[in-house]
Amino acid sequence: MRRKTAATAATLLLLTACGGGGSTGGGDDGGGLGPDASLWQQRTAASDRYTGFCAAPRSGNDPYNDNLPYPDRQGSIDDEKLWLRTYMHQVYLWNDEIPDARASRYTAAAYGSVPAALDAYLYALTTPKVTASGKFKDAYSFTYPTDQWNALSQLGVGIGYGMEVALLASIPPRSAIVVYTDVGTPAFSQGIARGAEVLAVDGVDWVNDNTRAGVDTLYAGLFPATAGEVHRFTLRDRNGGIRDVFLQSLALNSVPVERVQTFDTPAGRVGYLVFKEHYATAEGELAAALTRFRDAGITDLVLDMRYNGGGYLDIASELAFMVAGQTRSNGRVFEQLRFNATNPLARSPDSTVAFHATSQGFDPSLDSGKALPELSLSRVFVLAGRGTCSASEALINGLRGIGVQAVLIGGTTCGKPYGFYAQENCGLSYFAIEFSGANDQGFSDFADGFAPDCRVSDDYAHELGDPNEALLATALNWQQTGTCGTSSATRAAAAVQRPASEVPQLLRSPLHENAWRRSPR
Incomplete structure (x- = not known):
């Protein structure tokens, strides 16, 4: 595509x-x-x-x-x-x-x-x-x-049902699966959980229908244009049961950070969180989560970003600082923006993104200029895949640029070392790629994605945050043994995975797969 x-x-x-x-x-x-x-x-x-x-x-x-x-x-x-x-x-x-x-x-x-x-x-x-x-x-x-x-x-507000769907096969017979649902949303209240398969939308066969009218109906149901729309979904739940559910679209507030928890292992305490989007509201949630981890005395961190397509680069910079700490990041470059030869911003101090040690004022719940917590880690585990894109890749690249080991577990990331400033005219915003990004060592060559250190198929049979979920289990195994390993959880998960050739494509707006910069005006 x-x-x-x-x-x-x-x-x-x-x-x-x-x-x-x-x-x-x-x-x-x-x-x-x-x-x-x-x-x-x-x-x-x-x-x-x-x-x-x-x-x-x-x-x-x-x-x-x-x-x-x-x-x-x-x-x-x-x-x-x-x-x-x-x-x-x-x-x-x-x-x-x-x-x-x-x-x-x-x-x-x-x-x-x-x-x-x-x-x-x-x-x-x-x-x-x-x-x-x-x-x-x-x-x-x-x-x-x-x-x-x-x-x-x-505001982190979008129209939807509170579930993310991934496409496993794009031509008939198609296959699509729910990868997560958000608490308190219509999808959650209907008991839709990770691993549920979409079979039909508003009576149109998701698997086999390839007509223009059918595709339009599927699209309208999956991506409601306004709040208040009601659409019927036929689902096969993880237990094999098939049912119809009616979902009403709402204007929903995104919750970028979820499932903040710790695990005690023989090698130390591990912090884990699901980080889904670098939206403005993520600023306060990330600061609160990493403060909790700092106070808990974690020695390792697992960032689950397998479905994080990006967002604000400055949010990624803040998170990178909180992971690495002042000693490693002081005076270093998180991302150097590279523009075309005639763009005046190539001469601007704003073309260098530092590691932000204080909040930048994105989230009203967090005072601008507030000192951010520091974990001062030399290593971080990142659960990644094709849905890990842009600002999320900048986070990986920025940490590696200052010597923090970023261990990638899952699949190859999307490959997007680019970003832009949104430009509006007549009610339409244009997102034309304006810059590429390099880390402190000048590396920016990941247009084909970052390959994982441990290649593990996504495990739809377990909820995110379950220590038996394949990617998380692999990270915990590495933390204790220093290798990818073949834990019982990864072996069990492999038995229910799709073929390796099927790379899931998240069905989401292109806004969710980008690196944005806020206008310096």
Whole structure:
């Protein structure tokens, strides 16, 4: 798959590759700003001249920008495409690889809506080049409705049922399984647990139906657009029983950190937590969890990030500091951001992300500037897989850059050493890859992912945090023996795993698989 898009149902459900084109020409000059303009202003000076001319201007006030009036004016989709083309030539990491495309092809009539046409045009402007393994360098740039992005990134609020589903087979006969549910959500109240298989959605056969109408129904049920929708799921529970459940979508607050617990082993006390997303609300939860571990005197830590697609890089930096401590991280670089040659941010002090020893003010529950707890560990175990992406990989890379051993258990990570600043225009936010990230030693070559030290298939027969769950059992075995080992738990789990060729793909928004940076403005 080239990339996932919020606009196309078939892309997420069938994981088919999208078609692509290119752009109608080059970028623009600095837009007339003088040398006193900030680097941040210079970054988008050319495209700023075309900002806010919208095919469908918004009215009223923006609740995520101090309730100020929306800046939209009447324009056209051609104005929005002109803005996008100019913006891409300014900030896109591979702006020297943008192909030619005919902007006039990307119309609402051809794609069904203005946002869908703009999403397709963004895709057309991305590099067609591939990595050494044949994977597209940019499988990630996408668009997303701005109001939904603000709600998710700032408040951790998204529409759903409180369950995460992974696709094990993408073409009929398809296979999908629930990998976790969140406490207090509709899925949890219906008794849906890890390991439940999805058989049908709203009467459409999940396993075999491959019609356009069927795929649209499956997509609408799995990804409800609004709160209050009710959809019927046919599930096979872990015990083999088949049942129908009705789930009503809600605006749910994400809980990024869960299952904070400790295990006593002959080799010492181990802390364990499930870390699912680097959202703003994770800042306080992580600080509280690691304070608990510090006070408990743990000697090893297991970070379960197998389903963590990323989020704010600065949250990853805070967690890396809490793991490594002041002595190892002081004066070192967590991530050095590398931009295209013409991006003014390449000259900015903001291009270096330090190890944050204090809270950065993401989470209102934690005062900004508060000293973070330190575990001062020389080793951390990371439970990982294809769902471990972007900011989560930056955490692994950043720790390794200062000599902290990051032992990876599970599968190969997604391979995304890239990130961006979200850029909004006319109610649509653009997430075009703007930078790559290197650690303190200058290493950034993981576009094909980090390979695990212990390759273990995901164990859907046990709940996360169960010491008999295969990945956690392997980590505990390594902590005691120094090897991957073949504990009774891993042997039992292997007996119920899918074939090794089936690599699970989490069915989630592309917002969950990225590294974001907050605007320095």
